[in-house]
Structures are given as structure tokens and as C-alpha cells.
Amino acid sequence: MDFKFTEDEEVFRLEVRQWLKQEIPQKWIELDPGIWEETEESWTLAREFQRKLGQKGWLAPSYPKEYGGLELSHMKRLILAEELAYSRAPLSIEVEVTVNWVAPSIILFGTEKQKKDYVSSVAKGDIILCLGYSEPNAGSDLASLQTRAVEVGDEYVINGQKTWCSYGHLADYCWLAARTDPDASKHEGISIFIVDMKTPGITIRPLINILNRHSFNEVFFDDVRIPKESLVGQKNKGWYQLVIALDFERSSIGYAAANQRLIEELIKYAKETTRSGEPLANDPLIRNELAQLAVENEVARMMAYRIAWMFSKGLHPSYESSMSMVFISEVMRHTANAGMRILGHYGELDRDSKWAVMNARIMRMCLSSLSIGVGGGSNEIQRNIIAMRGLGLPRK
Secondary structure (H helix, E strand, O other): OOOOOOOHHHHHHHHHHHHHHHHHHHHHHHHHOOOOOOOOHHHHHHHHHHHHHHHHHHOOOOOOOOHHOOOOOOOHHHHHHHOOOOOOOOOOOHHHHHHHHHHHHHHHHOHHHHHHHHHHHHHOOOEEEEOOOEOOOOOOOOHHOOEEEEEEEEEEEEEEEEEOOOOOOOEEEEEEEEEEEOOOOOOOOEEEEEEOOOOOOOOEEEEEOOOOEEEEEEEEEEEEEEEHHHHEOOOOOOHHHHHHHHHHOOOOOOOOHHHHHHHHHHHHHHHEEEEEEEOOOHOOHHHHHHHHHHHHHHHHHHHHHHHHHHOOOOOOOOOOHHHHHHHHEEEHHHHHHHHHHHHHHHHOOOOOOOOOHHHHHHHHHHHOOOOOOOOOOHHHHHHHHHHHHOOOOOOO
């Protein structure tokens, strides 16, 4: 098995690296937002950078050309994702939602008009979509959702509540799952809609996260009227579409690259910092922990590569995506917790302290990592998927 990239792919990697050095704004580097830490200022920078990527064709590089993509190979898409993540480019989680989860689902299930209207706009960086999935009583058991969409003439009337709606207050549209047949079984009678977030009847309430940032929201739908053409795919067949979209979400391509940089920064800190006259790197316990992190992260990287390879062969990752999501979430938590142990009390300081290490990124990641392994389907749910789809359990 050859794990090397082709010469053409390596040339592409160098091109991406050079472009990123020139285009990542200094202000973004100074703000240094981590997971769930976007502010209005960082969001504005991210949207500007997103449009630059769109102009270059790199925001959605594997999309069909008629919808604004370059039809790049999935391996080049992987390379691009790695370089963007490693460089900490100005891209929010909602760009990932829009570009890699929602739009591919529209390509699979949407009408030609929806593809031209939405997918092309996504590829340009003009629009952002949020997810309207979870509800107060339907989180991991998503099929229990109760938000209703009732067909009335040429419209659907939506009533219900969504929660944990990431960046819904900044999104242009909502990728909404709603029940269209209340008498069907819970995995039937669900449909998917694209809803303009400026539609009358939508109320957004902020949920402040553990980092004291406004990233999540409660979203209420009170007699929200949308045109029939907002329906994506077949009515009452939304569960299948939703599961496909979740598989796109769980592929985790790029996360290993971002984590790799953090591990490298911890290694550098251990080499340069002394305690009792000795570099931390001389401590065998610290060396072993950093080595373990490096090994785990390389495994996560190979899992992401496997998913890219599957896409390149026209295959659709299912339990493989869940495997990748579970593993990388555990590696990221391990990295944050190991980093806190290595930094000691310095790791507890926030960015406003002159004694803060690594711009307090480890501390901030440690807090944000509490939600890793929950969002997008908890790790317990992912393990069930791996058991059933991957191992064929229960076996009779």
C-alpha cells in the first residue's frame, strides 16, 4: 500500500500553503478564535475569507462545475481541508455545516432549481445554513422530533422549537427537519426543508456556552409560512436524507490536522520550558504522553484518509464516519487534558493574563471539548451505529 501523495497532489499542497500565508489576515491571528468562540468580529473576517475561497474555487472544490465547484479529486479536497485546518484559517464550524454537510445533501436530493439557487451560492461563499435538528425532547433520539410542517394550499406552515442551533442568529437559511405525517412511525413522516431565517414567525433566543460566547440558540417557529418548493426531496422521506447528511457531518476530515498543530505546540513547549533546571521534555511521563498523543492523532488521520478514499471510489461512508467521529473526539479530549497536565497551573489562565501559555488555547479547548462527542450525535449513538452497521450486531 502506497501512502504517498502524487507529485501533482504535493504541488497542489504547496500552492495552498503559499496562498494561505498571504491571505490569512493578521487580525484573525490576533483574535485566535477556537471551537465555539466566534465573535461578531471574527465572524465578519470568516465570511470575507470564505468568499475569497469561493472566488478561488476552493470553498467547495469537489462540487460539480455547473454548481460552482472545480470537480477536484477527493484527495485534493482532503489536502485542502488539512492545510486549512492546520493553518487555523478563518473558517467557522458553520462553513463546515453548509459546505460539507448540507449542500452535498441538496446535490443528492434537491431539485435542479434548488441546486442552482443554493449550492451555487454556497460555493461562492454567499450564504450560510444552520441545522434545525435537535429539540428539547429529541436530541440523540432525533427521530422523536415534533416540530410540525402542515401543508396548506401552496405553503407549509411550521410550528415547533429547535435547540442547540449553532450560529442560527447569523445564518441565512435553516436546514430544517420537521414532521409532516404525525400518524406515521417516528422514523417515517419526517421531511426536510430549507427555511429563510428572515421569515416572519421565527424567534431566536441565545444560549451562552461554557466559553461565555453566543454560539448556540433556541429557535421557535410560530405559524411560519414557507412555499412548497422549500421541501427538499420526497415528502415524508426526510429521515433517510437526514441520515445521509449526518454521515457527511461525521467524516471528521481536517480535525486531525488541527489537532496535530496543537500537539506540535505542546512538544515545543515541553522542549523549551524548564522545571527544577530540567526541560519538561526530559520527564519520561511527559514524553510518553506526548508520544501517545502523536500515535493516536496519526490513527485519526488515517481514518480520515480512508473516508476520502471511499469518496474517491464512489462509496458512501456510513459506520466508517461514525468510527472517525468517535475516535477524533476522544483524541481531542485527550490532547486538551494532557495539555492541562503538562502546562500545570499556567494552563488555567485565560488570554487576559500575561502568564497565559499558548494564548490559553489549551484551556479554551479543554472547556469546548466537553461538547465534543455530544454534538452531531453522542459517542454512545455512534458506537451503536458502528455495532449495528459495521459489526452486524446483534447477531442471531
